[in-house]
Amino acid sequence: MNCESKKYRRIVIKIGSNVLTREDGRPDTTRISALVDQVAGLYRAGVEVILVSSGAVASGRSILEQKVGRIDTVSARQLFSAVGQVKLLNRYYDLFNEYGIACGQVLTTKESLSTRRQYLNQRNCMEAMLAAGVVPIVNENDTISVTELMFTDNDELSGLVAAMMDAEALVILSNIDGIYDGSPADPASQVIRRVAPGRDLSQYIDTARSSRGRGGMTTKSRISSRAAGEGIEVVIANGRRDGILTDLILTNRDVVCTRFEAAPRPASGVKKWIASSEGFAKGALRLDAGAAAAISQSKAASILAVGVTAVEGEFERDDIVRILSPEGTPLGVGRISCDSATAQRNLGRKGLKPLIHCDYLYLE
Numbered sequence: 001m002n003c004e005s006k007k008y009r010r011i012v013i014k015i016g017s018n019v020l021t022r023e024d025g026r027p028d029t030t031r032i033s034a035l036v037d038q039v040a041g042l043y044r045a046g047v048e049v050i051l052v053s054s055g056a057v058a059s060g061r062s063i064l065e066q067k068v069g070r071i072d073t074v075s076a077r078q079l080f081s082a083v084g085q086v087k088l089l090n091r092y093y094d095l096f097n098e099y100g101i102a103c104g105q106v107l108t109t110k111e112s113l114s115t116r117r118q119y120l121n122q123r124n125c126m127e128a129m130l131a132a133g134v135v136p137i138v139n140e141n142d143t144i145s146v147t148e149l150m151f152t153d154n155d156e157l158s159g160l161v162a163a164m165m166d167a168e169a170l171v172i173l174s175n176i177d178g179i180y181d182g183s184p185a186d187p188a189s190q191v192i193r194r195v196a197p198g199r200d201l202s203q204y205i206d207t208a209r210s211s212r213g214r215g216g217m218t219t220k221s222r223i224s225s226r227a228a229g230e231g232i233e234v235v236i237a238n239g240r241r242d243g244i245l246t247d248l249i250l251t252n253r254d255v256v257c258t259r260f261e262a263a264p265r266p267a268s269g270v271k272k273w274i275a276s277s278e279g280f281a282k283g284a285l286r287l288d289a290g291a292a293a294a295i296s297q298s299k300a301a302s303i304l305a306v307g308v309t310a311v312e313g314e315f316e317r318d319d320i321v322r323i324l325s326p327e328g329t330p331l332g333v334g335r336i337s338c339d340s341a342t343a344q345r346n347l348g349r350k351g352l353k354p355l356i357h358c359d360y361l362y363l364e
């Protein structure tokens with residue numbers, strides 16, 4: 001990240017459960033402490049840092065596992081996170097306090113980012129914290145986020161936070177040096193050092209997940225590509241390496257990591273939100289060939305009723321809908337200007353205001 005020794009104004013650092021937890025499941029207090037030392041160094045160097053920290057469930061499990069009897073998986077996650085998050089944040093609080101730095105907890109859910117107003121509320125909260133010199137420590141609210149309401153994992157959350165907060169860089173710390181071009185267990189595999197915008201790494205990733213985390217390398221790679229496409233430089237690095245954050249961000253040391261180069265043109269704030277709201281799409285518009293070609297060729301093209309052949313699902317005005325090609329391939333998402341009944345009524349008609357204005361259209 002810092003081969004050019006450039007200084008970042010604002011970065012998001014995501015710390016995975018595997019970094020914060022020892023092999024036996026207990027919190028790795030030495031590692032947490034070392035990471036806080038480095039974040040304090042960045043803070044003093046004038047870099048605004050937002051932490052996205054996993055580890056609540058693992059922390060709670062280490063306290064309670066022996067004490068609770070048989071319990072279902074969802075309840076266990078809720079229980080462990082409720083207890084573990086307190087312990088985790090207490091630890092962060094004490095460690096930052098040694099440097100005279102205040103930190104604060106931001107617990108969120110996927111749904112809390114689903115409407116523009118809630119999204120702006122979240123952003124405003126973190127802007128206020130940063131303006132007051134407080135380090136936000138974000139985690140999913142695992143006590144109430146269950147099943148389909150959950151983020152894939154905190155990698156997904158960190159990508160959304162980085163886009164929402166206009167961060168210049170996102171550092172994802174895991175227990176591995178980066179994405180390997182083969183099985184990480186194979187000595188012949190090497191870390192992929194640079195990833196150009198749009199390059200697909202899925203062929204290299206072993207979809208098996210780790211024992212403590214949720215999404216694994218698949219989500220990291222997908223989220224990193226997306227964030228890089230939004231103009232955010234992304235680095236996947238090993239959080240267990242001593243001095244990793246200092247090396248990546250403050251010094252010139254060439255540390256092993258996978259770096260996703262940022263695409264040159266950052267998307268607008270509204271488009272970032274629309275892109276991040278994909279999971280909330282309430283329905284879909286299927287385009288004819290002419291409309292599909294128009295939006296792929298021009299960034300200023302809106303979606304007009306005359307170019308839509310079908311309206312799928314039920315939605316309200318301002319909901320997010322998916323855009324489909326004539327064959328049903330997803331092309332992107334957008335904010336719809338009317339409800340589904342009106343869209344249905346107007347199908348194929350000319351001279352109406354766009355169903356989705358180009359400013360509210362995000363193409364993949």
Ligand SMILES: Nc1ncnc2c1ncn2[C@@H]1O[C@H](COP(=O)(O)OP(=O)(O)O)[C@@H](O)[C@H]1O
Nearest residue numbers: 016017018174179180204205206210213216217
């Ligand atoms: N090609 C690959 N390169 C690196 N790691 C991989 C690859 N394929 C699968 N993995 C696995 O992904 C794991 C990291 O993801 P995850 O367990 O979710 O980490 P975290 O808890 O830090 O979020 C690694 O420990 C590794 O076993």
Ligand SMILES: N[C@@H](CCC(=O)OP(=O)(O)O)C(=O)O
Nearest residue numbers: 017055056057153154213214
């Ligand atoms: N919110 C959960 C973390 C879930 C998660 O995404 O974990 P990880 O894949 O290790 O980043 C927790 O705090 O335990």
